[in-house]
Amino acid sequence: MPETTLTTPEQKEEIISYLESQQAGKFRKAYLDLHVYEQAQIFSELDETQRNRIYRYLSPVEMGDMFNAIEEEPDQVVNYFKEMIPQYAADVIYEMYTDNAVDILAYAKAKDLNQYLELLPAEAAVEIRGMLHYQDKTAGAIMSTEYVAITGNQTVRSALHVMKKEALDAETIYYIYVIDDEENLQGVLTLRDLLTNDDDALISDIMNRPVMSVDVQEDQEEVAQTIRDYNFIALPVTNPEGKMIGIINVDDIIDVIDEESAQDYSGLAGVDVDNLPSNPWQAALKRLPWSLGLLILGITTAVVISWYQTLIQKDTLMVTFIAMVMGASGNAGTQSLAVSATRIADKDDEEESTAKMVANEALTGLIVGFFSGILFAVITGIWQQDLDFGLILGLALLIAVTISNVLGCLLPIIFKKLGKDASNVPGALVSTISDLLSALIYFGTIQIFWNLYH
CATH class of the missing domain: 1.25.60.10 (MgtE N-terminal domain-like)
Structure with missing residues (x-):
C-alpha cells in the first residue's frame, strides 16, 4: 500500500x-x-x-x-x-x-x-x-453508485461474504444497505453491527430502520446540512419510488461545502475566487462591471454632498466627521448582511419570518447606533468644545447605523425574492449604498438643526 x-x-x-x-x-x-x-x-x-x-x-x-x-x-x-x-x-x-x-x-x-x-x-x-x-447541484449529481447492498433474508455470515467480495469496488463499507427484491431501501447496518452479531442472525432482525435517505433531486446544500446535523459518513439516495440508486459520501459533502463557501465568498467580494486569471487584462475585465457600477454609486454620493455646499461653507468643520459616520454605517451594514445571509441559508432558521428578522436587525442597529452615538457625541463634543454639535453628530450616527443595519438585512431578502442566492450580495454594494444614505442622513440632520437654531 x-x-x-x-x-x-x-x-x-x-x-x-x-x-x-x-x-x-x-x-x-x-x-x-x-x-x-x-x-x-x-x-x-x-x-x-x-x-x-x-x-x-x-x-x-x-x-x-x-x-x-x-x-x-x-x-x-x-x-x-x-x-x-x-x-x-x-x-x-x-x-x-x-x-x-x-x-x-x-x-x-x-x-x-x-x-x-x-x-x-x-x-x-x-x-x-x-x-x-x-x-447540477442535486443529490443525483454528486452521488456514487458503488455501495454494498444485501437483502433482509440473508444471514450475517452471508452478508460478510458479500461485503468482502464487493469491498474493493465500494466507496465505503462502513454502511451496508438492506434492500428488497425490487431494490427498495429497507434498512441499514454498520460494519460494527455485522461484527458484533451472531453469524447465523438474520439481517432483517438486526438491521436499523427507518433509514434516513435523500431524494435524487434534493439540493446538495440540503444534503450537506443533513450529513452535518446527523454526523453520517454516507447517506443513501433514492428515486421518487423509494428505490435505492446510490449513496453520497462525506468526502463528496466536503467538496460541496468548499464549493458553496467559495461561491459565498465570491458573492461577498463581488469577484469569482474560483476562477482567477493570471492575465491582468482578463482579471480587470472580470472586476470592471462591479467596480464601474459602484463608482457610479460613489459619484451619486458626491452629488448628494454637493447639494449641501452652502451648508458646508457656513461651517467647514462638519466635513471632518463625515468619514467616521460613513465608516461606522458601512461596517454595520456589512455585518448585518453576513448575519442575514447566513440565517436565510440556514435551514434551522426556516421558520423565522422575514418581518421578525428585519425587526431584529433594526433593533440591533438601534442598540449599536445608540451606544456608538453616545461615544461619538462625547468625543466630538469635548474635542470641539461644543456639546450641542456633538449630540447632533451622535444622532446622525445613530440613524445612519440603524438604517444601514436594515439595508444589510433587506438586500439578501430581495436577492432571494428575485431568485438569486442570498449569499451573493457583495459587501461593497452594501457599503457604497450605506455611504450614500449616510451622507444624506448626516448633512440632512445637521441642516435640520441648523435651520432650528439659526
Missing part, C-alpha cells in the same frame, strides 16, 4: 528526473509509493510530453486511483482524457468512482463523450449516461 508522506521538493525533482530520463521502473516505484493525493499534485504540474509518458508507464487502475484524487477543475481534467489513446481513456474512466468520472465527463464534448461510452462495458456506460442527466 502506498505510504502517506509529505513529498519534498527534492523527491519531486527526483521523480520528474526519472520521467525525463524515461526510467520507467524507477519512476513507477518512486511515484506509486506516494499517496494518490501527492501523485495528483505532481501530475498537475507536468507538461503534455511528461504526461504522455505517464500514460505509458501506469496502468488504467493506477491512473484511475490518481484521477479520483485530482483537485483541478473538471473542465480542465477532461482535457487529459483527450491526450490519451481513446481505449486507455475509457479504461481509466472505468476504474474511477462513477461520481468522480461523471463530474469530469459532464464537460466533455459530445463526440468525445460518445466515443468513451462506446468503449466502456455496456453496464458502466448505461450507468454514466443515467447520472449525466441529473440536474
Whole structure:
C-alpha cells in the first residue's frame, strides 16, 4: 500500500528526473509509493510530453486511483482524457468512482463523450449516461453508485461474504444497505453491527430502520446540512419510488461545502475566487462591471454632498466627521448582511419570518447606533468644545447605523425574492449604498438643526 508522506521538493525533482530520463521502473516505484493525493499534485504540474509518458508507464487502475484524487477543475481534467489513446481513456474512466468520472465527463464534448461510452462495458456506460442527466447541484449529481447492498433474508455470515467480495469496488463499507427484491431501501447496518452479531442472525432482525435517505433531486446544500446535523459518513439516495440508486459520501459533502463557501465568498467580494486569471487584462475585465457600477454609486454620493455646499461653507468643520459616520454605517451594514445571509441559508432558521428578522436587525442597529452615538457625541463634543454639535453628530450616527443595519438585512431578502442566492450580495454594494444614505442622513440632520437654531 502506498505510504502517506509529505513529498519534498527534492523527491519531486527526483521523480520528474526519472520521467525525463524515461526510467520507467524507477519512476513507477518512486511515484506509486506516494499517496494518490501527492501523485495528483505532481501530475498537475507536468507538461503534455511528461504526461504522455505517464500514460505509458501506469496502468488504467493506477491512473484511475490518481484521477479520483485530482483537485483541478473538471473542465480542465477532461482535457487529459483527450491526450490519451481513446481505449486507455475509457479504461481509466472505468476504474474511477462513477461520481468522480461523471463530474469530469459532464464537460466533455459530445463526440468525445460518445466515443468513451462506446468503449466502456455496456453496464458502466448505461450507468454514466443515467447520472449525466441529473440536474447540477442535486443529490443525483454528486452521488456514487458503488455501495454494498444485501437483502433482509440473508444471514450475517452471508452478508460478510458479500461485503468482502464487493469491498474493493465500494466507496465505503462502513454502511451496508438492506434492500428488497425490487431494490427498495429497507434498512441499514454498520460494519460494527455485522461484527458484533451472531453469524447465523438474520439481517432483517438486526438491521436499523427507518433509514434516513435523500431524494435524487434534493439540493446538495440540503444534503450537506443533513450529513452535518446527523454526523453520517454516507447517506443513501433514492428515486421518487423509494428505490435505492446510490449513496453520497462525506468526502463528496466536503467538496460541496468548499464549493458553496467559495461561491459565498465570491458573492461577498463581488469577484469569482474560483476562477482567477493570471492575465491582468482578463482579471480587470472580470472586476470592471462591479467596480464601474459602484463608482457610479460613489459619484451619486458626491452629488448628494454637493447639494449641501452652502451648508458646508457656513461651517467647514462638519466635513471632518463625515468619514467616521460613513465608516461606522458601512461596517454595520456589512455585518448585518453576513448575519442575514447566513440565517436565510440556514435551514434551522426556516421558520423565522422575514418581518421578525428585519425587526431584529433594526433593533440591533438601534442598540449599536445608540451606544456608538453616545461615544461619538462625547468625543466630538469635548474635542470641539461644543456639546450641542456633538449630540447632533451622535444622532446622525445613530440613524445612519440603524438604517444601514436594515439595508444589510433587506438586500439578501430581495436577492432571494428575485431568485438569486442570498449569499451573493457583495459587501461593497452594501457599503457604497450605506455611504450614500449616510451622507444624506448626516448633512440632512445637521441642516435640520441648523435651520432650528439659526
